[in-house]
Amino acid sequence: xxxxxxxxxxxxxxxxxxxxxxxxxxxxxxxxxxxxxxxxxxxxxxxxxxxxxxxxxxxxxxxxxxxxxxxxxxxxxxxxxxxxxxxxxxxxxxxxxxxxxxxxxxxxxxxxxxxxxxxxxxxxxxxxxxxxxxxxxxxxxxxxxxxxxxxxxxxxxxxxxxxxxxxxxxxxxxxxxxxxxxxxxxxxxxxxxxxxxxxxxxxxxxx
Amino acid sequence: xxxxxxxxxxxxxxxxxxxxxxxxxxxxxxxxxxxxxxxxxxxxxxxxxxxxxxxxxxxxxxxxxxxxxxxxxxxxxxxxxxxxxxxxxxxxxxxxxxxxxxxxxxxxxxxxxxxxxxxxxxxxxxxxxxxxxxxxxxxxxxxxxxxxxxxxxxxxxxxxxxxxxxxxxxxxxxxxxxxxxxxxxxxxxxxxxxxxxxxxxxxxxxx
Numbered sequence: 001x002x003x004x005x006x007x008x009x010x011x012x013x014x015x016x017x018x019x020x021x022x023x024x025x026x027x028x029x030x031x032x033x034x035x036x037x038x039x040x041x042x043x044x045x046x047x048x049x050x051x052x053x054x055x056x057x058x059x060x061x062x063x064x065x066x067x068x069x070x071x072x073x074x075x076x077x078x079x080x081x082x083x084x085x086x087x088x089x090x091x092x093x094x095x096x097x098x099x100x101x102x103x104x105x106x107x108x109x110x111x112x113x114x115x116x117x118x119x120x121x122x123x124x125x126x127x128x129x130x131x132x133x134x135x136x137x138x139x140x141x142x143x144x145x146x147x148x149x150x151x152x153x154x155x156x157x158x159x160x161x162x163x164x165x166x167x168x169x170x171x172x173x174x175x176x177x178x179x180x181x182x183x184x185x186x187x188x189x190x191x192x193x194x195x196x197x198x199x200x201x202x203x204x205x206x207x
Numbered sequence: 208x209x210x211x212x213x214x215x216x217x218x219x220x221x222x223x224x225x226x227x228x229x230x231x232x233x234x235x236x237x238x239x240x241x242x243x244x245x246x247x248x249x250x251x252x253x254x255x256x257x258x259x260x261x262x263x264x265x266x267x268x269x270x271x272x273x274x275x276x277x278x279x280x281x282x283x284x285x286x287x288x289x290x291x292x293x294x295x296x297x298x299x300x301x302x303x304x305x306x307x308x309x310x311x312x313x314x315x316x317x318x319x320x321x322x323x324x325x326x327x328x329x330x331x332x333x334x335x336x337x338x339x340x341x342x343x344x345x346x347x348x349x350x351x352x353x354x355x356x357x358x359x360x361x362x363x364x365x366x367x368x369x370x371x372x373x374x375x376x377x378x379x380x381x382x383x384x385x386x387x388x389x390x391x392x393x394x395x396x397x398x399x400x401x402x403x404x405x406x407x408x409x410x411x412x413x414x
Binding site for chain 2: 190
């Protein structure tokens with residue numbers, strides 16, 4: 001059961017234009033994730049109090065409870081282009097205590113020793129998407145990794161969190177060829193957050 | 208009050224790839240509109256009996272009741288590239304009785320005399336989007352016309368009908384620069400069709 005779960009702007013971008021060291025998610029890209037950061041579950045996972053309940057919180061709790069492991073790309077691991085240059089201490093992006101608390105598989109052309117950080121072990125996988133799939137459950141992103149699995153027809157479930165936002169540019173989730181198309185999908189759930197305006201759409205891609 | 212109301216695939220396409228005379232909406236493009244064609248309201252407007260009630264039907268009824276006029280591009284009027292070549296009889300796309308029954312403004316570089324077809328008058332507007340806006344209410348499409356109004360910041364309300372479908376290519380609704388961005392939006396409504404899997408998302412773009 002492979003789950004692709006990602007936040008997109010209404011115009012289809014999962015990161016804004018012109019990413020930089022200061023704005024690794026591009027201009028406006030951080031706005032995408034406001035719905036997550038507002039939740040009680042996210043704050044809990046980061047050792048903070050407070051936060052909102054409701055639909056967004058439910059979604060984040062599900063994600064934490066459900067995923068036995070996460071797959072992500074090298075750039076998502078390192079926090080933007082050139083962020084991590086082989087130095088295991090340069091893990092400024094996810095902090096000293098990453099929020100996963102389960103195995104994370106990082107797809108990379110430069111495998112290295114696993115990195116353990118307070119309950120989260122990052123394992124670096126160099127031999128393609130299949131070997132990561134034998135072990136992992138949720139695709140963390142970014143867009144290129146998501147597209148790799150979509151193209152290979154390996155995604156069972158697609159959950160899109162549509163943030164109430166136009167970014168106007170940046171990295172698209174859906175770009176290039178994605179396999180056998182057109183593909184009708186079965187929509188299995190819609191959850192609507194009144195507080196943040198995020199809309200959570202889930203589709204089954206494989207039966 | 209200018210309303211942009213359009214059906215998109217989950218991956219952001221309002222028409223499929225490789226449009227042709229046989230498939231003016233591109234490969235798979237007709238699947239986008241299955242939710243409309245299934246409704247009682249659409250069938251009524253086309254002089255047919257039967258059809259589905261429910262959320263999709265509600266949306267189509269609203270559209271018919273609400274729009275005092277429609278704006279569309281030349282290609283949407285003519286049914287694809289090169290469909291209408293100046294011959295007022297070659298209106299095979301919308302048929303002898305177009306479903307609008309209110310004024311339709313067609314943006315074109317080649318204005319011609321208005322065309323009246325059983326309750327729908329097509330007026331051809333050559334002098335830009337402002338003059339059409341003085342008169343019209345709903346933007347019918349296609350994507351280029353929609354983008355023109357989005358870019359000009361003239362759209363008050365955006366209603367996206369998200370069809371449960373991946374097209375993988377074709378014409379994107381959101382392409383190129385769209386004005387001041389990032390732009391947070393106020394989501395004003397979500398309607399969920401259980402029968403067709405379409406999700407109807409409405410956002411306010413201007414207050």
